Amino acid sequence: MIAYAFRRVLSAIPIVFLTITVCFFILRLAPGGPFDGERALPANVLKNLRAHYNLDQPILTQFFIYVGGVLQGDFGPSMVMEDFTVSRLLSIGLPFTLMLGFTAFIVGTIAGLVAGALAAVNQNRWPDYLLVFVVLIPLIIPNFLMANLAQLIFGVYLGWLPVGGYRPGSYINLVMPIIILAMPHGARVARLVRGSMIEVLGTNYIRTARSKGLGAALILTRHAIKPALLPVVSYLGPGLSYLLTGSLVVEQIFALPGIGKYFITAALNRDYGLVLGTTILYVFIILALNLIVDVLYAWLDPKVRLN
Amino acid sequence: MAGITGKDTVLTAYAVALEQEAPKGRSLTQDALRRLFANKAAVVSIFLLAAVILIAIIGPYFLPWSYDKIDWTSIRKPPDFAKGHFLGTDQNGRDMAARILQGTQMSLTVAGVATVVSVVIGIAYGAIAGYFGGRIDAAMMRFVDIMYALPYILFVIILVVIFGRSPVLLFVGIGCLEWLTMARIVRGQTLSIKEREFIEAARAGGAKPFAIIFRHIVPNLTGPVVIYATLTVPEIILTESFLSYLGLGVQEPQTSLGTLISFGAPVAEALPWMLFGPALFLVLMLVCFSYIGDGLRDALDPKDR
Numbered sequence: 046m047i048a049y050a051f052r053r054v055l056s057a058i059p060i061v062f063l064t065i066t067v068c069f070f071i072l073r074l075a076p077g078g079p080f081d082g083e084r085a086l087p088a089n090v091l092k093n094l095r096a097h098y099n100l101d102q103p104i105l106t107q108f109f110i111y112v113g114g115v116l117q118g119d120f121g122p123s124m125v126m127e128d129f130t131v132s133r134l135l136s137i138g139l140p141f142t143l144m145l146g147f148t149a150f151i152v153g154t155i156a157g158l159v160a161g162a163l164a165a166v167n168q169n170r171w172p173d174y175l176l177v178f179v180v181l182i183p184l185i186i187p188n189f190l191m192a193n194l195a196q197l198i199f200g201v202y203l204g205w206l207p208v209g210g211y212r213p214g215s216y217i218n219l220v221m222p223i224i225i226l227a228m229p230h231g232a233r234v235a236r237l238v239r240g241s242m243i244e245v246l247g248t249n250y251i252r253t254a255r256s257k258g259l260g261a262a263l264i265l266t267r268h269a270i271k272p273a274l275l276p277v278v279s280y281l282g283p284g285l286s287y288l289l290t291g292s293l294v295v296e297q298i299f300a301l302p303g304i305g306k307y308f309i310t311a312a313l314n315r316d317y318g319l320v321l322g323t324t325i326l327y328v329f330i331i332l333a334l335n336l337i338v339d340v341l342y343a344w345l346d347p348k349v350r351l352n
Numbered sequence: 353m354a355g356i357t358g359k360d361t362v363l364t365a366y367a368v369a370l371e372q373e374a375p376k377g378r379s380l381t382q383d384a385l386r387r388l389f390a391n392k393a394a395v396v397s398i399f400l401l402a403a404v405i406l407i408a409i410i411g412p413y414f415l416p417w418s419y420d421k422i423d424w425t426s427i428r429k430p431p432d433f434a435k436g437h438f439l440g441t442d443q444n445g446r447d448m449a450a451r452i453l454q455g456t457q458m459s460l461t462v463a464g465v466a467t468v469v470s471v472v473i474g475i476a477y478g479a480i481a482g483y484f485g486g487r488i489d490a491a492m493m494r495f496v497d498i499m500y501a502l503p504y505i506l507f508v509i510i511l512v513v514i515f516g517r518s519p520v521l522l523f524v525g526i527g528c529l530e531w532l533t534m535a536r537i538v539r540g541q542t543l544s545i546k547e548r549e550f551i552e553a554a555r556a557g558g559a560k561p562f563a564i565i566f567r568h569i570v571p572n573l574t575g576p577v578v579i580y581a582t583l584t585v586p587e588i589i590l591t592e593s594f595l596s597y598l599g600l601g602v603q604e605p606q607t608s609l610g611t612l613i614s615f616g617a618p619v620a621e622a623l624p625w626m627l628f629g630p631a632l633f634l635v636l637m638l639v640c641f642s643y644i645g646d647g648l649r650d651a652l653d654p655k656d657r
Contacts, residue, residue: 060498068510075514185638187590189597189610190631193617201621290505297598298617308506309598312513320513324506331503 050340057332064328065115065321069108072317098124111321120322125314131322134307139326141211142296142303145222146288153227153288154234158277161238165273166265168243180235183228188291192225192298209299222299226291230284237280242273278345282338286331362583362645363537365652366576387651394647397640404637408456417447419454420605430625440625442615451607452629456637458608462523463588467581469527474534474580475573479565481535482542493539496532504529508591512600519602522595526588534584537576545569579648586641593634609634 086094095101099110114121120131164176183191199221200208211218245251246269254264293305304323311319388394416436417423422444426432431440439448481492511525545551546569554564595601596610609630616627
């Protein structure tokens with residue numbers, strides 16, 4: 046078990062390094078830069094700026110300076126938001142994004158589990174049809190459209206919830222973003238649970254349990270739930286990365302101060318330092334989460350860990 | 353944007369079905385097609401989708417206004433049949449119906465070209481990995497695994513930022529990152545095809561590896577390629593609308609459904625037709641694709657029903 050986890054950690058390190066390398070060189074070799082404004086800067090100012098950000102060094106030297114910094118947790122300066130280092134911006138945004146993502150993850154997973162199990166138990170009766178239809182909606186309508194419609198309906202027409210923005214403590218502002226973020230995730234979980242639960246409920250050992258007189262609730266909680274959860278666990282890894290990329294657009298639409306908003310703003314401003322920093326952080330988080338899910342899966346299913 | 357049509361499950365079902373012996377007299381594809389056409393939702397979706405595509409292509413010729421023409425007398429006006437603005441006008445007085453059709457065209461073109469790019473890369477990559485096998489295969493598929501783990505939308509955004517916002521680059525950029533599933537399925541198929549007698553015959557006849565791959569193996573991959581292409585188009589439409597929504601898509605005066613939605617959303621309270629028109633078209637297409645995907649899966653994997 047520990048050996049398996051260790052192997053997985055070792056195999057993740059080169060991926061992070063590869064991402065840093067590829068993104069660094071793509072961004073540095075790209076035409077245009079953060080100092081290309083509407084008005085050209087005087088040559089000596091530009092020279093000083095470039096020297097300040099080490100941009101006058103050979104590109105390999107720049108790369109080693111950058112990687113050395115990243116290893117010490119220093120992602121360099123933001124080139125557009127002066128006075129801020131990338132590390133500082135990330136340390137402001139990251140807790141928020143993680144909080145948003147994890148809350149949505151928990152809400153979505155629980156709702157999906159309940160909905161999927163309900164649909165499976167009532168297979169081919171009206172609760173099943175209703176749930177299958179409801180679950181289809183967030184899978185088809187893209188999240189940015191869903192977010193806009195929710196803002197319009199619940200924020201503007203009905204006036205129940207604020208349409209966006211956030212300051213510490215105003216949790217009511219997070220209700221809509223979390224639900225929007227959680228819906229597609231919950232829908233996928235519900236579909237998976239429904240499918241695997243129907244399969245499990247058709248197996249021989251469930252029939253045995255039923256024939257010896259066990260109640261429906263007991264069968265569900267004691268015999269059916271655990272094997273039905275395996276496909277869900279293997280989905281949680283990719284599910285988490287969908288959630289994080291979903292948070293890009295949700296943070297943008299609801300004007301929330303997370304790293305997703307920084308990423309988009311930085312990309313639009315060609316703020317290479319910030320784009321690089323957020324990308325590395327995203328990749329790191331997603332790999333770490335996948336790692337945890339894989340180890341969890343190996344723990345649940347011995348076939349994986351012995352392979 | 354993966355997962356809307358369940359591309360992976362459909363393709364896996366196809367591969368599994370291929371492994372099993374096909375019933376005598378009917379090929380797997382014929383059998384699946386027969387079941388697909390028995391599925392009412394899928395058939396209706398195919399016709400609706402065909403209608404949308406047709407309208408998007410020939411519709412603009414029948415509209416009184418073109419998508420970049422400004423009508424100074426009706427700016428920000430709701431639908432007005434007398435003037436020929438069937439879906440209203442935007443803040444610049446341009447006809448929304450014409451813009452929506454142009455946007456649908458753009459979304460479909462982006463999706464089509466990106467799908468072709470991803471199919472070509474996926475086939476070449478998967479067939480080469482599967483045919484050569486061994487260490488080459490292991491290294492190539494390891495790379496695919498790595499790419500799978502990475503949040504590809506970030507890379508699309510980086511590519512778009514770097515190489516500007518021309519639609520061509522958008523096609524290629526999205527296509528270059530969508531080929532992973534295709535490569536996996538093609539590799540799996542190639543592994544089983546390359547053991548067959550006709551490949552051995554070609555090798556005995558002195559054919560070079562690349563000739564065998566592209567002349568003898570690739571033509572046998574038509575089934576998964578068609579399914580893959582059908583299910584990739586909506587995912588790319590979604591990705592493209594997502595990028596356009598963030599302001600990274602095509603440039604004015606050209607437009608796409610995502611761009612239209614992103615312009616319509618902030619003013620939806622006062623000018624609702626600017627949001628609901630393009631949103632309706634986007635959702636209609638995605639619904640159709642989703643039912644076609646479902647139909648394909650059921651057709652290939654009848655046990656699931």
